[in-house]
């Protein structure tokens with residue numbers, strides 16, 4: 243907490259994360275302090291969490307603005323849709339997210355979800371190790387391949403317009 247507060251005095255941050263927390267650990271008092279700090283300062287929480295922890299983050303403060311890292315990896319699409327409806331500020335980040343394509347085709351359920359909630363998804367590179375930077379070009383090519391299978395307005399929202407909206411230039 244001290245480190246976060248100290249870093250925030252630099253005035254350069256738009257969010258806190260990516261951080262990992264799972265299950266009931268996210269209900270801890272310390273996590274609640276971080277959630278409330280993010281709300282007070284208008285910061286995004288970039289959270290690598292399971293569904294239980296996602297609920298716990300919102301239970302600390304329903305105004306929390308969460309970018310869900312990897313959109314739960316493998317959380318069923320119907321459950322992702324319910325969570326987006328339950329938490330209006332929730333954004334889904336799509337790196338490492340499985341099930342979006344089969345072969346090189348966008349699946350029907352993901353096409354429907356990404357089209358219906360095109361304002362709620364972000365692509366990410368998750369360059370957590372140097373190897374991810376080395377494969378950055380192919381990661382982005384992978385996104386472009388399925389983005390091109392969506393209606394263009396939806397593809398543009400997911401590719402960059404949502405990011406521009408939630409992180410406006412300043």
Ligand SMILES: [Zn+2]
Pocket residue numbers: 260290311312368
């Ligand atoms: Zn992660």
